[in-house]
Structure formats: C-alpha cells, structure tokens
Amino acid sequence: MKFYYSGKNTNTQGVIMVHSEDCKALPDVLQRIYIGMFPNSNLAITSAKQKLQLTRVKVCTCCVE
Numbered sequence: 001m002k003f004y005y006s007g008k009n010t011n012t013q014g015v016i017m018v019h020s021e022d023c024k025a026l027p028d029v030l031q032r033i034y035i036g037m038f039p040n041s042n043l044a045i046t047s048a049k050q051k052l053q054l055t056r057v058k059v060c061t062c063c064v065e
Ligand SMILES: [Zn+2]
Pocket: 019, 020, 023, 024, 025, 026, 060, 061, 062, 063
C-alpha cells in the first residue's frame, strides 16, 4: 500500500497527474491533494477521478503499477 497524491494544477495537456508518495515528481506539499492509500495506481486513479470530479486524470509514468 502506498499513499497517492494528485497535483492541484493540470499539466500542459490539461491532465491532472497522480503520484505515489515516493515519486521524484511529487508536487510540493502545498501543491498536492491527498487522494488516499491504495495497493496499486489503478485504484488510486479511480478514486482520484471521483474525488476531484475529473476524468482527465493519469498516473505519473514512474508511479504506474
Ligand atoms: Zn512518479
């Protein structure tokens, strides 16, 4: 299980990125939203979409499991 966070701002493609707790690209503490604790990134993405009410949510490439 890992903690997952999303960024607060979309990237240049208009997508919100989700990162795991140990990601090198994890946004600064003030620039991220806690999504929850999940066993894999798929579940984190599903939860992030519900929580943020957004469909354009992707997991960071180095955080995919
Ligand atoms: Zn990552």
